[in-house]
Amino acid sequence: MTTSDIKKKIRIFDTTLRDGEQTPGVTVSPDQKLEIAMKLDELGVDTIEAGFPVVSPGEVEAIRKIMKQGLKAEICGLARTTQNDIDVALKSDLKYIHTFIATSDIHLQYKLKMTREQVLEKAIYAVEYAKKHGLVVEFSAEDATRSDIQFLNKIFKSVAETGADRIDIPDTVGYSTPQYMSRLVSEVADVTGLPVSVHCHNDFGLAVANSIAGFQAGASCAHVTINGLGERAGNAALEELVMACQCLYQIPHNIITEQLYDVSKFVSSAMGIIVQPNKAIIGENAFGHESGIHTHGIINNPLTYEPISPELVGRKRWMQAGKHAGAHGIKAILDEFGITASDLQLKEIVEKQKSIADGGKSITTSDLLSIASEVLKNKKFDENFKLNDFHIVTGLHIIPTAVVKLNIHGKDFIASETGVGPVDSALKAIQTIAHGIANIKIREYKLDSITGGSDALAEVSVKVEDKEGNIISARKSGEDIVVASVQAMIDAINKTMLKKMIQSGEPTK
Numbered sequence: 001m002t003t004s005d006i007k008k009k010i011r012i013f014d015t016t017l018r019d020g021e022q023t024p025g026v027t028v029s030p031d032q033k034l035e036i037a038m039k040l041d042e043l044g045v046d047t048i049e050a051g052f053p054v055v056s057p058g059e060v061e062a063i064r065k066i067m068k069q070g071l072k073a074e075i076c077g078l079a080r081t082t083q084n085d086i087d088v089a090l091k092s093d094l095k096y097i098h099t100f101i102a103t104s105d106i107h108l109q110y111k112l113k114m115t116r117e118q119v120l121e122k123a124i125y126a127v128e129y130a131k132k133h134g135l136v137v138e139f140s141a142e143d144a145t146r147s148d149i150q151f152l153n154k155i156f157k158s159v160a161e162t163g164a165d166r167i168d169i170p171d172t173v174g175y176s177t178p179q180y181m182s183r184l185v186s187e188v189a190d191v192t193g194l195p196v197s198v199h200c201h202n203d204f205g206l207a208v209a210n211s212i213a214g215f216q217a218g219a220s221c222a223h224v225t226i227n228g229l230g231e232r233a234g235n236a237a238l239e240e241l242v243m244a245c246q247c248l249y250q251i252p253h254n255i256i257t258e259q260l261y262d263v264s265k266f267v268s269s270a271m272g273i274i275v276q277p278n279k280a281i282i283g284e285n286a287f288g289h290e291s292g293i294h295t296h297g298i299i300n301n302p303l304t305y306e307p308i309s310p311e312l313v314g315r316k317r318w319m320q321a322g323k324h325a326g327a328h329g330i331k332a333i334l335d336e337f338g339i340t341a342s343d344l345q346l347k348e349i350v351e352k353q354k355s356i357a358d359g360g361k362s363i364t365t366s367d368l369l370s371i372a373s374e375v376l377k378n379k380k381f382d383e384n385f386k387l388n389d390f391h392i393v394t395g396l397h398i399i400p401t402a403v404v405k406l407n408i409h410g411k412d413f414i415a416s417e418t419g420v421g422p423v424d425s426a427l428k429a430i431q432t433i434a435h436g437i438a439n440i441k442i443r444e445y446k447l448d449s450i451t452g453g454s455d456a457l458a459e460v461s462v463k464v465e466d467k468e469g470n471i472i473s474a475r476k477s478g479e480d481i482v483v484a485s486v487q488a489m490i491d492a493i494n495k496t497m498l499k500k501m502i503q504s505g506e507p508t509k
């Protein structure tokens, strides 16, 4: 390795709490912002853009709380190039601002209604004012990639001469190609002599590729969000960019990759935005396998169909029964439950589950175990958790409250919980009882209506994950959504317990 092969560590500027929160319909409370900031800090991000202070008093409160926490990461806040925005940023206790003004003609003409000279003047004024107040200043030329490159260089050079500390190149509407980003970064770094960041949006699905092109051309930092959240198609996804840098380009960074999945889940639930299943790195299916050819390969060597090991990003591989599954995959799933079938029995199990799947149904773990118990005849899978009863109160002016009674190994347990609705409160009460015996998190809850009308048959599917990362799915249907939900949850817990007992070598009776 020569010295030119040794790559400089890049910085990750996380803007989940600012650009990510600009996802339509998303708002988080100051306390939630603080919790997310703490997770990001533990994850190892270098900078947290905590918000846009001038937007609301809640934003100022959130930033103050985050500033007080004394996190390792630098904390930054967004400000337009106005004195008021910078004053509010100062009131939020910020020491570092990200100030921006648009530079493309389309923004100047239709949004700002300003000339290039006026924009230049404002940019210089803001940097001067912020520096006078002792702030670290990162300057962004909004819509940089659609701006006239001469004007762009001029404004960046001027703010650098005025004292800006860092320059950011926003690809505001995701319009850049990797080639163009590379050209912009080299020119801007040359003209300003300052550290350059890139801020790439994903309108054409190129945000990560454009960020990497930026790094290759000398950018030292990328603005990113967890789960690629952000306006329209979002921003470059932190988890995708970091893993691509590490695995494909050997670019060093400070992120503790084993925490990526947990942070992704946390942000998804706090912001109420579900991650698409086929999303790289953190999507539910990123390490899931069904096809017989694939599961066969994976069993022999995971590298056949996985580019990286799931544990590297805090995940666990899982296999799915279904139409495309083959004997190897089904055997591997049954093995995990300590179920041994002869070749003939295995063939029958595979065929039976394929014929159900051919009818358009996905096969849950619980379905597969029922098929196996039917084929193996003598095998009855014990149910540790039995539902005795439950009672729910809900209404317009009442906090939904559930009381659930379960019998576990012959002993009765009772718990009461409130929730956002009857299902939530009932499932929380079950989890409360299960706590300490089967600590599980609900990874997915899906409700489908099988028939029409208010008396429709509803089908509830749940996926739960235990502390060891085992994922178990179960499904129940019935006219009552709450009953079906409770039954599906208990079924999933029972199968989780079964797997746990097998893994710990306990007899399953």
Ligand code: KIV
Binding pocket: 019, 078, 100, 140, 142, 143, 170, 171, 172, 173, 199, 201
């Ligand atoms: O995408 C963008 O241009 C921005 C600016 C505020 C930098 O988010």
Ligand code: ZN
Binding pocket: 019, 170, 172, 199, 201, 235
């Ligand atoms: Zn943006």
